[in-house]
Structure formats: structure tokens, C-alpha cells
Amino acid sequence: MDLYRSTRANQMDYNAEGRGPKAGKAPASTDERLDSGLDSLKEEEYNEVAADLGRLRVQSAPHQEGPDQEGAEWKREVTEDGDTYLHLAIIHEVQEMALKMIDMSVNDPFLNKQNHQRQTALHLAVYTEQPQIVERLLKAGCDPTLVDNNGNTALHISCRTGSLTCFGLLTQNCPDQLPAILQAPNYSGQKCLHLVAVHGYLSLVESLVSLGADINAQEQCNGRTALHLAVDLQNLELVKLLVSKGADVNSLSYGGHTAYHLTYGRQDAEIQKILYNVTAHNLRELPDSESEDSEDDYDYEVMSDDEMYDDIKVMGSK
Template identity: 60%
Template sequence: MDVNRQYNRNQMDYDMDHPNPKLDKMSCNEDRVDSGLDSLKEEEFRNIVEDMESLNMAAAEPTRNDNNEPWKKEVTEDGDTFLHLAIIHEAKEQAIQMINLSRNDPFLNIQNNQRQTPLHLAVIMEQPKVVEKLLVAGCDPLLVDSSGNTALHIACKRGSMLCFAVLTQVCPKHLPSILKAPNYSGHNCLHLASIHGFLSLVESLIGLGADVDAQEQCNGRTALHLAVDLQNPELVKLLVTSGADVNSLTYGGYTPYHLTFGRQNGEIRQQLHDLTAQELRELPESESESEDSDVEAQSEDDEMYDDIHFVGH
């Protein structure tokens, strides 16, 4: 890519959690929303639903908690409990009955083969009422799935406003640690909301105390770097207004302004040019230039010792 001086774009590639196929450098692990579906035939699932409906879950005993209940021990080949299945198949009444009968019970935190708790699945399936019931009953919001995502990470990734509101209001004591926690791709909640362009979530996260200048662990990019790379001027404006550091450097030494080189949005480039410190506007030396310098230095060294003889040569 020609931008007045040689610019090694490979240094600026990174792996982001984004569904847009046009961004071929951005990959993500899809949430498992079919847990329990592929492994169960229709007849088998009907039998499970009948079993759940026949369970002794009388509304008159909402606080009963019996660890010896047989339905708590049933697990499918995917690791799903009856509660997982009830959430997946949107059997909300049965799910809430099981939750009421399992207050502060480890049953609520059982993870399936994808390490998803019922709370993860309730967010994926957009069931804010079930999310609230789970949290109040003692489901742990700090548990992560096989991608390192808490339930709040998933809400930020999917733009689930209602689930996001419940998660942040019902368990405020865990919020600071969740906001700081990166998933296994190195992204925290603010990074995920920024990558997927959910401006209202970004604004809410910053208002809740998320660090606007937190760096993702792969390349050290902040939410502002991500917004520039995604060419999202509204997000850039929001982050700058929220106090994002325009002079923040990635691990490779790039400011958000550097990421505007070779991209079409002139509005973003001009905005960041005016805000970026003058000494940080020039692109850092690329790998190619460093390699050329190393080659030149090596050539000079070779000339210095061209009179060395080895075995008569």
C-alpha cells in the first residue's frame, strides 16, 4: 500500500471478533445457539419436555432446594442439563420453575461441553427475565465459556440491550472485574461493543466505568483504534468526546491516526490529524525498512572483514 512512504500493513493486522465477511482479517468463534438441538431427535425432545412438565415443581414450594432431584442429574451428550434445554427451546415457564427450585444450588452453574452456563444461553436466546431469575437465584456472572466470554461479553457482542441492562443492574459488585476481563481473543466488553458498532452499549459501558483506553491483548489497540480500523466515524466521535486518548500507541507504535493511512474516510483522518500530537503523526519505521537497514549494515560488516582466510581461502 503506497502512502508517501513504505508502510507495512501486515504489522497492523489483527484478529477481531466480527461477523462481517468483508473484513477477512477479523474472525470470531460463533456462539453455540444449537446446543442440545442436533443431538436430540424430535421424539426424544418431546419426551424430555413431558418429563419436565411432570416434575414436582409446585409453585407453592418456590424455595425448595433438593440436590437429589433426579432431573438435576440428567445431562445430554452435549453436556446440557434440563435447564440448558429449557432455555434453548424457550420453555421459559419450566426454566423459571427449575431456577426457583435451585436457589444457590451448583446446578445453576453447570457448564455444558462449550462451557456455557444457563446464564450464557439465556443471553444468547434473548431471555432477560430468565437472566434476572438466574442472577437472583445465585448463578455466577463471572464464569466464562470456551471462548473466554462472560454473559456480559456475549450481551455486548450481540447488542442485547435488555440482557445488558439486567446483567449490569442485578450484579453491580462483579461489574468492575467483568469490565476489565478480556476474553480468549484479548477483547473486553468495550472492545466487543466497539467492534460490532453498538454505540449505545459503548456509551453505557463508559458510563459504568469501562476504561476507554484499555488495550486489546493481541496488538494493543484501544477502542479508538478499532473504530478507525472499522471506519466508523460516529464511533470515533463518541470515543473522542468520551475522553479517548488519541495519542495511544499499539504495541507496534501506531496511533489511531496512523490507521487512517490508505483508508477512504477523510473525515476521520482530518479529525484525528488535528488532535494527534505533531511528533506522533509520522508513521513509525516499518519492518521492511528495518530489514533493509539490517542488510545494509550486514554488507558493511562483510566488507570490513573481507580479508579473513579460512582453510587457505
């Protein structure tokens, strides 16, 4: 098909920090946004993709049509990167076509197919911030617990990007799976609460705690809690929020440090004062050993968005 002949020059390049308003932050400027979806294609390229998708025999037939029947041939087509036509329709933001495919695949394993980066259609819909697709996928029976190559569920991605709408849809439409998702760390050892703390999404921090996320959960790599992260990032408002929500100020990282210990050598005196007043007296002094949690030794987002989603492209060629 023509879709397979597209080149790497047409690759989609997404930036999680530049896709629309973020929770608790001002919208990204136009200069900070990278082209995505159909807007990144030239007119002739758009027409080619649209024509290819249009040639699929996705018609307004009942969704009971089985995957082995003639009209479901499109369910078996994949690119060399493992993307189905549903993946591609979502990547290119051809929403009408994506919705039609979803409606014809209710409770079908097709909805949970993963590409070679183990991304499902739900991962991509959240990443590209298409809430209508997210909602339709969830109601059609897709699995929100599936993880990509980095161990991220769709909710982890919404926490990274700060998408309030997608976050709300995911937390409201999968109540049975939500507790397990909130407790699941990705392959960097971070749970959803750690991700929103790192990015400073205050409203999402508050929402996660109210939904049952453990406010004192420790990162697997070094034992830091969200409060430790807030201090390291010198985020005064986040420190205040976490303390007011009952965060354990005496929690020790694997290196034996409280959040107050991390205020030493930092500029924000107010953070230090707040934590000094609530930290146990015997935990105010720095331990004798050199900190194993020094800022220089820790990288909050070791994986860039380009590295995580470098396979989001028009087709499968490298």
C-alpha cells in the same frame, strides 16, 4: 428418556447477528434470522420435548428441597454434551419450565453447572435473548463471572449480540462483580468495550464507559484500543463518540501506531481530519517500520457464532 433420542437434524443453530434489534442498528430482517428455540422444531418434535420436560418432577415445591432428595432427580440428569434440563429448557425457550427450575434452585450450585462448552444457563439465556430468564437467574444467585470455552462471560455475549435488555440486566444486577467483568479479556484478548466497538454498538460503548470501563483499554493480542478499532472499521460516529469521551488519541498499539496512523490509505477523510487535529505533532508521521497492525493481519471476529455455540442442540448426540 425420549429427549436423548433426538438427532443432530434437530440441532439448534443460533446467529448472534440475527437475533432481534441491536443497539444502534436496525433490526435484522427475517431472511437474516436463523430458526431457534421451539420454532425450529416440528410439531411432533416439540410435543416430544415438552412431554419429556413435563415428566420431570419439577413441581411447585419450595426451593429448599435438596439436590439429593427424590424430587430433585432432574438436577442430576445431563446429556452427553453436559447440558442439564435447565440448559435444555432455555435452549428450547420453554420459559415456564425454566423459571420453575430456577425458583427451586435458589443459591444452589445447580444454577452454575457448565456444559462441555463451559456454558452456564446464564450464558444461554443471554445468547437466546430471554431477559426474564436472565433476571431470574441473577436474582437466584447464579455467578455472572463464569466464562465459557472462549473466555466470554454472559456480559461479553450481550456485548457481542448487542442485546440492550440483557446488557442492562447484567450490569444492574451484579454491581459487586461488574468492575472485574469489565476488565476481564476473553481468550481472544478482547474486553467488553472492544466487542461493542467492533460491532458498532454506540449506545453500549457509551454505557460501558459510564459504568467504568477503561476507554483506553488495549487488546491483548496487538494493543489496539477501541479508537484504533473504530478507525480500522471506518466508523465515523464511533470515532467522534470516543474522542468526545476522552479517548487517548496518542495511545500506541504494540506496533507503535496511533489511531491517526491507521487513517493512511483509508477512504474516510473526515476521520483523518478529526484525528490529525488532536494527535500530537510528533505522532502524526508513520513509523519507519512496516505496520504490524495491518488490516490484512487482523481478524476482528476470528470465531464464528456456529463455532462458538455449535453445541446448542436438542440433545447431546453429534
